[in-house]
Amino acid sequence: MASGPAFEAFLWSLTQQESGGNYRAVGPPTPYGRAYGRYQVLAPNVGPWTVKHYGRRLTPQQFLNNRAAQDAVVRGVLGGYYDRYGARGAASMWYSGQPNWRKTYGHPPVYQYVNSVINRASRYPGGSTTPYSGRGSTYQVAAARPKLTKSERAEQYGLSMRLINSSKELRRLFGKAVAGSWSANRFTAALKTTRWWRRQSSTLRKYVTLKQTDPATWKQNRSNSRAKIRRLAAQVGVDVGKMPGWLYRDAVYYDLALGWNDARLKDWLGSKVKVHGGKMLGEAGEAFDALHELAYLNGVKYSTSWYATQARKIAKGTSTLQNQENKIRRQAAATYKAYAAQIKAGMNALDLAAPYIKSVSEILEIPETDIDLSNNFVYNAMAGGHAGANFPLWEFERIVRKDPLWKKTNNAREAAFGVAHQVLRDFGMAY
Structure with a gap:
């Protein structure tokens, strides 16, 4: 027994998928020739299939003009697929020539085509039907129009x-x-x-x-547009694997019906970019990461929503990475006034803080990689200074040694031993 929707619902849905029910539909050129009729039968199949299921070999043009031949072919061929593979396998065979409907090749992919047919079949309301008997089964071919939303x-x-x-x-x-x-x-x-x-x-x-x-051309144009939308969406950072149907529909409509150019489409799609697990994708993702890194190197912080908003603007083309970099550097220069000129000129605050970072590392015996501008000693030295001048390193190191951690380091113990040894020498008790 065939699985899935009843044949009449399945056939109606596949008909809507292929041509919208138009017996005169002609598909665009493909490597296998054009597809003809209500069910979009490829030209090389017309002759053999009409001989077998209609009793007379027809040319593609004769097939296009013969509704009875089209119905006979689809009932014979598709009916056999339906009996053997079930509804999903039959839809896959009709679309790809293979019964495995989970395949991802094709435009749209096989599984999307099959899912579309099966999902639409559930909306078939029944109604008057025309029975057809063949291949050991009796099918009901839809004659009623479904109720549409x-x-x-x-x-x-x-x-x-x-x-x-x-x-x-x-x-x-x-x-x-x-x-x-x-x-x-x-x-x-x-x-x-x-x-x-x-x-x-x-x-x-x-x-x-x-x-x-010309519904066949209209359908092909939409398919081409959908592929373009997918490419543009990936460029700006939309997760195309999770794009909802409404996003595709609206984008295709703006492309074909309203004539939006690629730049405007990217601008609109860029506004749909989302942050997933702290990350963004595509051009927006590159900008998102670059802004994060630049802010870190200059000791300034922003919210995730700020990074996401600026990344979208960059992906959409309404801003640039350079513009956002200038903003970050201006804020860093205002924070670290003694280094404002160097920061605005392109140097990073973290690099300018290297002498202080090295001193903290050596004095408190902390790896340099664990120290950045968020370290209180480093931040105070960079942001404080003396009347806008660089903070003296000797004074900085004196302050660091007052930290309680200093007493627990080997440096402190060696320094204490050295002082004690010198005292003993002064009293003539050590050499």
Whole structure:
């Protein structure tokens, strides 16, 4: 028995995935030829499959013009896959030629295609059906239209709910279309008579019109755009493995319908970059890490949200790493006034503090790697000074030796032994 959704729901969903139910759909050129019809059968398969399941060999153009042949082929071929591999395996076979639906190759990946088909099948409401018997099974081929959500209906019309809600005229028309279950063609025809339509860009009008006149090209354009969005998102630091569907939908819409260029898309995507486990990815991640390092080297601190905000700006192109570096250096110069000129010129406060760090390390016998500008002795020497001048090293070392840790060091014991030995020598009791 086939697993997953019933065949009628599965077939309806796959049909929507491939062509939106359009028997006249023609796919874009591929290394294997174009795909034809409602179920997008590749050209090399048309001849053999029509001979076997329709009883007559057809050319791709004849197949495109013959609805009965298309239905016979899909029921014969897909029905066999469904019986043998279940719904997921059948969807994978139809898409990739392999029953393993967990594969990650393809655009979109096989598993995404299969999941999309299966998830949509759950929304099939039933209704009147046309029975088909073949390959030992009886299938019910969907003849009823499913009830769509408003967002799905808007997408069917080539629009987004955000765009629809931006115009009272458009909202009224859309409400009327939903209430009357208008076809996409009827909605588009009515849309073109509105004042809203006449005020829109040619890019948007072309996008909406293409959805109805050439759905195969419209679908391919969206697939290409999705790949581009994925690339741009990765560049600015969005975790593409966790990108929600709405983010893809909106980005693709802004790209194709509104004609946003790559720079604007990156700016918008950059605002969606998140911090995960204290890290960011892509260009934002590089800026995030660079800002952290620079702030550390100059003894200034900021919140994680500050780093994230500035990193997003850099990834979006509304700021630069140099601008943010200048801000950090200005703050460091204000803190370590005696070294302001060197810090503004590009030297780091931590490097300028090297003599103090070395003294603390030697006197208190602490590894230099464990000492930075957060050390109280080092900070006070760098930020205090004498009337804006460098703090004298001899005075700095005298202060460090007053620390209780000094008494516990070998240095202190050796110094004490030396003093005691000198006293004994002075009294003639030692040589």
